[in-house]
Each structure stands twice: as structure tokens, then as C-alpha cells.
Amino acid sequence: MRKRSGLRRYGAGSVHPGGFYWQWYLIPALLLYSIFMAYPMIDSVRLSLFAGTTGTRAFVGFDNYSRLFTDPLISKRFLNAFGNTWVFFAFHMLLQNVLGMMFAVVLTNRTMRGRTIYQTIVFVPCTIAVLVTGYLFKLILNPVWTGRILRDAGLAFLAKPWLGMESSALNIVSLVSVWQWVGIPTMMFIAGLQGISDDLIEAATIDGADSWKTFWKIKLPLIMPVVGMIAIMTFVSNFNAFDIVYAMETPNGAPNYATDIIGTMFYRYGVAGEHPTGIPQPGVGAAISTVIFIMLLIGVIPTLSRTRRKED
Amino acid sequence: MAANEKRTKSMRIANMHIPSHGLMLFWSIIALFPFYMLIVNSFKSGLQIYANPFGLPTEWTLANYEYIIEASNFFMYFGNSFLVVSVSLFFILLLGSLAAYALAHWRSTVSTAIYFFFIIGMMLPIKIATIRLMEIIKSLGLMNTLWSLFPIYIAMGLPFAVFILTEFIRGLPIDLYEAAYIDGAKRSKIYYSIVLPLIKPALATVAIYNLVPIWNDLWFPLIFITADNQKTVLLAVTKLQGQYATDWPRVFALLTLSALPVITLYLLFSRNFVAGLTAGAIKG
Numbered sequence: 001m002r003k004r005s006g007l008r009r010y011g012a013g014s015v016h017p018g019g020f021y022w023q024w025y026l027i028p029a030l031l032l033y034s035i036f037m038a039y040p041m042i043d044s045v046r047l048s049l050f051a052g053t054t055g056t057r058a059f060v061g062f063d064n065y066s067r068l069f070t071d072p073l074i075s076k077r078f079l080n081a082f083g084n085t086w087v088f089f090a091f092h093m094l095l096q097n098v099l100g101m102m103f104a105v106v107l108t109n110r111t112m113r114g115r116t117i118y119q120t121i122v123f124v125p126c127t128i129a130v131l132v133t134g135y136l137f138k139l140i141l142n143p144v145w146t147g148r149i150l151r152d153a154g155l156a157f158l159a160k161p162w163l164g165m166e167s168s169a170l171n172i173v174s175l176v177s178v179w180q181w182v183g184i185p186t187m188m189f190i191a192g193l194q195g196i197s198d199d200l201i202e203a204a205t206i207d208g209a210d211s212w213k214t215f216w217k218i219k220l221p222l223i224m225p226v227v228g229m230i231a232i233m234t235f236v237s238n239f240n241a242f243d244i245v246y247a248m249e250t251p252n253g254a255p256n257y258a259t260d261i262i263g264t265m266f267y268r269y270g271v272a273g274e275h276p277t278g279i280p281q282p283g284v285g286a287a288i289s290t291v292i293f294i295m296l297l298i299g300v301i302p303t304l305s306r307t308r309r310k311e312d
Numbered sequence: 313m314a315a316n317e318k319r320t321k322s323m324r325i326a327n328m329h330i331p332s333h334g335l336m337l338f339w340s341i342i343a344l345f346p347f348y349m350l351i352v353n354s355f356k357s358g359l360q361i362y363a364n365p366f367g368l369p370t371e372w373t374l375a376n377y378e379y380i381i382e383a384s385n386f387f388m389y390f391g392n393s394f395l396v397v398s399v400s401l402f403f404i405l406l407l408g409s410l411a412a413y414a415l416a417h418w419r420s421t422v423s424t425a426i427y428f429f430f431i432i433g434m435m436l437p438i439k440i441a442t443i444r445l446m447e448i449i450k451s452l453g454l455m456n457t458l459w460s461l462f463p464i465y466i467a468m469g470l471p472f473a474v475f476i477l478t479e480f481i482r483g484l485p486i487d488l489y490e491a492a493y494i495d496g497a498k499r500s501k502i503y504y505s506i507v508l509p510l511i512k513p514a515l516a517t518v519a520i521y522n523l524v525p526i527w528n529d530l531w532f533p534l535i536f537i538t539a540d541n542q543k544t545v546l547l548a549v550t551k552l553q554g555q556y557a558t559d560w561p562r563v564f565a566l567l568t569l570s571a572l573p574v575i576t577l578y579l580l581f582s583r584n585f586v587a588g589l590t591a592g593a594i595k596g
Contacts, residue, residue, distance in 0.1 A: 032463060032467050033430065
């Protein structure tokens with residue numbers, strides 16, 4: 001039982017008369033957030049049980065889902081996009097986050113010079129729009145432009161239409177995204193590592209642990225919460241990705257849907273209209289977003305319950 | 313003595329961190345090379361760019377920038393983006409700080425529930441609400457106007473604002489307001505004259521955290537806006553990029569211009585940027 005004194009008598013932790021006096025402070029934010037975020041998110045789940053748009057909307061039960069998983073064309077696209085999204089995720093998890101960890105370990109070494117400059121440089125790409133990154137790399141990777149110089153330099157094997165080949169397009173798009181976002185895990189790991197007390201590291205060093213051992217036995221276990229947090233953020237942003245494919249490979253996930261991810265497929269089916277009809281199918285779009293919603297909740301709820309425990 | 317000297321020398325070499333610098337220099341080149349290509353090529357003429365993609369311009373020209381600024385209404389798009397960002401940020405900070413003040417000072421089951429209702433929004437991208445949002449925006453008659461973006465960006469920014477500001481206000485010593493409450497000061501006065509000035513650093517964090525994604529958002533303008541005079545910079549970039557497809561120096565100048573404001577802000581306030589953009593994960 002918490003000791004209550006003075007103004008705290010109005011309820012655990014409250015410093016002022018509690019209750020609904022506070023409504024006027026909460027209602028504006030609550031209204032906006034509910035109407036434009038929470039409600040449409042939840043209602044999109046309901047819409048996944050309907051076909052057609054406003055006016056022509058008809059209840060179809062789980063038909064949209066069965067189309068998503070069994071319709072020869074839609075299910076082919078969906079499974080393809082789903083698989084591609086996991087490849088995209090793997091690149092970020094295994095390359096971006098591991099690189100970020102390496103950079104963070106190096107950049108938290110107090111005796112190293114120029115750390116601030118390196119940090120600034122690693123983070124610069126995070127500030128530009130994904131769209132700009134995409135267009136920029138599309139030009140740089142164009143073999144018509146840079147290819148000739150590469151061939152002249154004896155690097156002909158590099159002068160290929162990387163973005164136009166089904167075998168490489170998704171990998172290149174993922175690498176470009178890793179290039180852009182590696183600064184985020186770097187900075188988070190740096191903040192995590194800086195929180196480790198020097199005494200611990202010093203004690204380990206005196207006991208003869210080299211930096212390799214200190215990392216695996218002390219630093220990594222201590223920043224595991226940050227690792228988990230970053231894993232979940234990577235997971236979430238992965239299902240949110242759209243711009244990079246839009247800019248580099250069009251919303252159709254060219255070539256031949258090799259770079260089609262959940263984000264681009266959602267855009268085509270739910271918003272813009274999918275080839276060949278070109279008519280959006282909000283029901284199918286809502287079904288796709290519901291699948292994303294459920295996947296994200298599976299990832300997010302454990303984090304949230306952890307925060308809650310901290311709260312109590 | 314000699315042994316000692318030897319040790320200092322080996323320590324000095326260890327302190328030079330040669331492999332670490334090697335790694336970071338290697339990545340710095342990878343990170344900066346695209347920027348080099350972007351900027352350098354935006355100052356070349358069409359012929360130069362094909363003959364010499366990697367080198368510095370033999371003749372620096374501003375023609376590409378002049379063309380974009382004169383021929384494409386670029387400042388109008390800029391103005392639109394600026395308006396969207398500043399209005400959205402203002403309301404995120406205002407509504408977020410009001411709600412956070414309430415949630416920090418009123419503890420009950422209801423307030424905890426409201427708090428978690430907000431927080432869950434931090435982890436869910438608003439994109440998955442798109443199908444319903446399109447109909448809401450349509451029925452409000454906001455289709456094809458900048459107005460469609462304001463409520464969405466404000467709603468999207470609120471969870472993080474409420475989270476950071478509530479934690480921050482809870483961390484302030486209670487003594488600060490206790491006297492004012494006892495004197496019978498109104499809550500609105502306490503909010504305005506005590507809470508707001510104290511939470512300025514947290515407001516800056518929230519502003520920066522939201523500034524970059526709002527300025528850089530493509531999804532909602534792409535879906536809601538087709539009228540040219542309502543376009544944001546990024547949406548205009550998609551259009552102009554297609555128009556200039558064969559004129560690469562112009563595309564480079566266009567991309568440079570659109571990225572310039574945020575990069576400039578970042579280079580000026582890099583410390584706050586990093587703190588702002590990573591705050592969510594550290595505290596969560």
C-alpha cells in the first residue's frame with residue numbers, strides 16, 4: 001500500500017481531485033484519435049466481411065478471406081506478397097539490426113575519436129523520404145547510366161539491370177531499405193549500451209574478459225529488452241512498407257510481382273484497383289489489412305503487457 | 313621502464329581503434345555516396361551527366377534548379393507541405409499535452425484504460441485503417457483537399473505524444489503544483505503557467521518524432537489528393553519525376569530540393585533528432 005499524504009488522497013498517484021473533472025482535457029484528443037484512427041482500424045475489420053463500396057455494399061461473410069486464400073489469382077498474389085514481405089523482413093532483421101548492433105558497440109567505445117561524426121553520418125539517410133531514396137537508387141542502379149563506367153573499369157559483372165531481374169530485384173530493394181534505416185537500431189543500441197554501468201565492464205576486464213566476451217556475456221544480455229523492442233519495430237514497419245517498392249519498382253511490384261509486398265498489394269486491391277479490371281475491391285483490401293492487423297497484434301500484445309507490468 | 317613504455321605504446325595503438333575506424337569509414341562511404349551522386353549530378357547538364365556520372369561537374373550549372381522552381385510551382389507544394397506539418401504538429405502538441413496532463417494527474421482504472429487505449433496506437437500503423445478512412449474522408453467532403461490530411465496526421469501523432477508527455481509530467485516533482493493546487497489555482501492556469509513551460513524538452517521530442525514522418529508521408533496524399541494545387545512536396549515529386557523521366561539532372565535537382573528542409577534541420581539539431589526518433593523504444 002502506497003503511503004498517501006496531502007493531495008494524494010484523491011486516489012493512488014493522483015495529485016488532484018480525480019474523476020471526470022478531467023474530461024475536458026481528454027475529450028479533444030480522445031475524439032480525434034478514436035474517429036480517425038481507432039474506429040476506422042476496427043471498422044476495417046468489419047468491412048472485410050462485405051463486398052462493394054458505399055451504396056452497393058453487401059454482406060458476404062468470409063468470402064473475401066476465402067478469395068484471399070483460395071481464388072487462383074488473388075491467392076497466388078497474396079502468398080507471393082506474403083513471402084516477399086518475409087524476405088524483406090529477414091534482410092532488416094539479420095542485416096540492418098546486426099549492422100546496427102556492430103556500429104553501436106564500436107561507437108560506444110569512449111576512447112574512440114570521431115564518434116559523433118560517424119553517428120551523424122549513419123543517421124543521415126533516415127531523415128530523407130523513402131520515396132526520394134527509392135528514386136535516387138533507381139537512377140544510380142540504372143545500367144544504361146552507370147553501367148558503361150563500370151564496364152570500362154573492368155567491373156562488368158556489376159553492370160546488370162539489378163532492378164529488372166526477378167532473381168535480384170527484391171534483394172536490391174531490401175538492401176536499399178537497410179541502407180536507409182540502419183541508423184535507427186544503431187541509435188537505439190547506443191542508448192541501450194550507454195545505460196550499462198562502467199563498473200560492470202571494468203570488473204569484467206580486470207577479470208580478464210576480452211571485448212568479445214564482454215559483449216556476449218555482459219552487454220548483449222543487458223540490452224536484450226532493446227533487442228526485443230527493435231525486433232518488434234522491425235516487424236511492424238515491415239508490414240507498413242510501401243514507398244520503397246512504389247518508387248523503385250512501381251506499385252505493381254515489378255518485375256512480374258517479384259517485389260510485390262503486402263503494402264503494395266493492399267494498395268492495388270483496396271485503393272487503386274488491380275490489373276486487369278482496375279476497379280478497387282475494398283472488401284479484399286479490408287481482408288488484407290485485417291490479416292496485417294492480426295499479425296501485428298500477435299507481435300504487439302506481448303510488448304504492451306510488458307509495459308503494463310512496469311506500470312503497475 | 314622499457315616494458316612500461318612498450319605497454320603504453322601498445323595501448324596507444326589499441327586506442328587508435330584501427331578496425332573500428334575501418335568499419336565506420338567503410339560505412340560512411342556507403343552512406344554518403346548516394347548523397348554525393350544526388351547533389352553532384354543536380355549541378356550538371358544533361359550531356360555531362362551521361363558522359364561522367366561519378367565525377368564532379370566540369371561546369372556547375374543552376375539551370376536545373378531554376379527550371380524546377382520556375383516551371384513547376386515548387387514553392388506552392390512546399391507551402392502545402394509546410395502548412396500540413398505545422399498545423400498537424402501544433403494540434404498534436406496541444407491536444408497531446410492536455411490529455412497527458414490529465415492522465416498524469418488523474419490515476420484511476422478509467423484513466424489507465426484510456427492511457428493504454430492511446431498507447432496501443434503507437435504500435436499499429438494507421439495504414440491498416442485506410443479502407444474505412446477513405447469513406448470517412450469522402451463523407452466529410454474533404455476528398456482532394458489538404459484538409460483530409462490534418463485529422464489523420466493529428467490522430468496518428470497523438471499516441472506517441474500522450475505516451476512521452478504523460479511519462480514526462482509524471483516524472484516532474486509533485487511539489488511544483490501542490491502549492492498551486494492548495495492555493496486554489498485553476499487547472500487551466502496550472503497547465504498553462506506551470507506544466508507547459510516545464511515540458512518544453514518533451515514537446516520538442518514529440519515534434520521531431522512526428523515532423524519527419526509527416527513531411528515524408530506519401531501514402532495519404534497519394535490516396536486522397538489529385539488536385540495539383542493541393543499536392544504536398546512528396547506527391548509532387550512523384551508527378552514531376554515522371555514528367556522529367558528523360559531529363560535526369562532535373563530529377564536530381566528535384567529530389568535534392570525535396571529532401572533539403574529535413575536534412576538541414578537534422579544537421580542543425582542532430583542531437584535532438586536522434587533523441588526524438590529513438591525515444592519511443594528506449595522508454596517502451
